[in-house]
Amino acid sequence: MRERPFPLSSIIKNFTESMAFPNPQHPPHAILIAYPTLGHVIPSVHLAIKLASCGFVITFVNTQSIHHQTSKAASNSSHHKDDLFAAVRDSGLDIRYTTVSDGLPVAFDRSLHHEEFMQSLLHVFSAHVEELVAKIVKESVPPVTCLIADTFFVWPSMIAKKFDLLHVSFWTEPALVFSLYYHMDLLRKNGHFACQDTRKDSVDYIPGVKAIHPKDMMSYLQEKDISTVCHQIIFKAFKEIRSADFVLCNSIQELEPHTISALQAHVPFFAVGPIFPSGFIKSTVPTSLWLESDCTQWLDSKPHASVLYISFGSTVHVAKSDLLEIANGLLLTHVNFLWVLRPDVVSSEDQHPLPDGFEEAVRGRGMIIPWCSQIEVLTHPAIGGFLSHCGWNSTLESIWSEVPLLCFPLLTDQFTNRKLVVDDWRIGINLGDPCGMISKEEVSKNINRLMDEKSGAEFKSAVREMKKILENALMTNGSSVKNMEYFVRDLKTKIFASHAKNMCNGH
Structure with missing residues (x-):
């Protein structure tokens, strides 16, 4: 009598376990690194909470400077001193917290010496991030599967590739702004940017963007001197973005439908905003850099x-x-x-x-x-x-x-x-x-x-x-809720496919 063959599900289960394959039951584990200015830290904190609510494990990374200012401003809540996510974790979400140097001493006045601060983010910060990511990847359970980093960082795809992580770019501004930066080559080609005599007429050739006057473009696209450190960061960041696996945007599909649709032809772009604290009340995660007055x-x-x-x-x-x-x-x-x-x-x-x-x-x-x-x-x-x-x-x-x-x-x-x-x-x-x-x-x-x-x-x-x-975007079947669901689904699919490919290649 012939032996009954193993069911296919058992074969897959045995194979994945024996090859240290990522268990599909494991939650995705993302390292999320916030850009070190408050306007970027705040939505990054709430994105971390939103993703953790969708079943992610998050390791949230602040710079030591931002952490120092925030914990000083929140000094009346001593339990937040070292772990800003303590209260969130008490509610059952798995958000771990750590810090990294931005390459400058904590006491350095980044407001007064903005140029030096930007130079450090451009040239020095990546080495500190790489060292930290190596440590987290080595020690973390469940294993880290993706790196979520602000679009304005100049190193995410390089570091994600080095550690075999998916690269999720987080864009904290409108899709319109992303699109104008993304199409800087068109602006150059048509004489609206980076030329001696820039055109003053409307820009009417960016896909999905209705005619816009140059005075309404971002200040960096209006400037004649494009050799500044901020321009170098923008150029490098938008070169990096072309290697991203996904882009999450803090905007709403219905606010910018044509711009978002046009971008989706180039990058997997998901509008998941507005990214607010739950209930639109003061966050349980301290983010303020200064002591707040009660008005x-x-x-x-x-x-x-x-x-x-x-x-x-x-x-x-x-x-x-x-x-x-x-x-x-x-x-x-x-x-x-x-x-x-x-x-x-x-x-x-x-x-x-x-x-x-x-x-x-x-x-x-x-x-x-x-x-x-x-x-x-x-x-x-x-x-x-x-x-x-x-x-x-x-x-x-x-x-x-x-x-x-x-x-x-x-x-x-x-x-x-x-x-x-x-x-x-x-x-x-x-x-x-x-x-x-x-x-x-x-x-x-x-x-x-x-x-x-x-x-x-x-x-x-x-x-x-x-x-x-x-409000409608955040309803059960709203566009932002559905877009977040599509992102999580596509991310999980890509994580599994990426690991399957590595196994087949003998990695």
């Missing part, structure tokens, strides 16, 4: 939608002349305002940039603080408008809080975000001429226009409609 009592004392919130983000500096015009413009209005003036907003060397006597002149209707929990402030009913630099996190948070924007872009993607906010979505207005200087008269006029109940009504209505798009 609740002051805001509680103000009428509904009567307060203008002002913040220029965590990184970019404001010219002192512009800051003075904004302050003097506020003096010409009667609007209540809450102004976040971080210690280095002009420079680490200028700690008192406001006009003499300004704080006394606005006492009662104005509150000036060094930092706050932006989510807590924006969701307070007293907030009626947001004077913003148009960072992408701030833009998405403002939409979710149904707060229209007064736009004052300063650098990089903020000019392109401003175009989306003012020209495309009509959920805000410009503080002044987007290309020129601002005056106190313009500042005053536009603050009054946004904050006035009658003239500001159209922006409030538009931002409410925009919020519905974000």
Whole structure:
């Protein structure tokens, strides 16, 4: 009598176990490395939590500098001192935490010496990352299967390849900005970038992007000198991105449908935003670089939608002349305002940039603080408008809080975000001429226009409609939820296929 053959499933099971094949039951294990500025760290933290909620094991890597500042600012919560994800892990998610040097001493002033900081990220950081990744790969259970790194890093595909990991690129800005960088070769070829006499007419040849004026492109694409360290980083990063296995983008399919569809012809591009803390409340993971002021009592004392919130983000500096015009413009209005003036907003060397006597002149209707929990402030009913630099996190948070924007872009993607906010979505207005200087008269006029109940009504209505798009994307069958599911499915398939190929090749 012939022996009954083994079922195929048993053969596969025995083969995978005997060859140390990754068990399909093992969760994917990703090393996630956040770019060391707050605007990138915040969505990276929440992406880690989102992926862990989808069954991933995450090893989250912060730079020692960011960790030092964050744990100092959170000093009142001693259990967060060394492990910023302690509270999240208590809830049952497997997120491990570690740090790496960015190549500079922790005490080095990265705000004051931005050029040296960027040089270190370009030339030195990768060696420290490689050493850390080697250690994590060697010691981790379950085995590491992918590297998730910010798109602006210049080394991910090289390090992923070295350790046989899949490379997932995390893009923290709109798809429009990604597309313009991705197609820099077309901009060069057509004379809109990196030429002696750059064209001033609209750019109308980028796939999936409707005509855009050069003044609305990112600041780095408007500059004549392209030899700067930031340009070197951008060029190298967007060369790297062509080797990425996947791109996750903190945007929403319905906000940028044509741009995202066109990109998907080039790269596996998944719009999974908005990436927020669960319930859109202050995160259990400390991310603040400065001690947060509690403004609740002051805001509680103000009428509904009567307060203008002002913040220029965590990184970019404001010219002192512009800051003075904004302050003097506020003096010409009667609007209540809450102004976040971080210690280095002009420079680490200028700690008192406001006009003499300004704080006394606005006492009662104005509150000036060094930092706050932006989510807590924006969701307070007293907030009626947001004077913003148009960072992408701030833009998405403002939409979710149904707060229209007064736009004052300063650098990089903020000019392109401003175009989306003012020209495309009509959920805000410009503080002044987007290309020129601002005056106190313009500042005053536009603050009054946004904050006035009658003239500001159209922006409030538009931002409410925009919020519905974000909400729908995060519903059970919403585009961002489905895109995350497709990403996880495709990633697992690729992990298994990659290991099967290695086994066949005898690796």
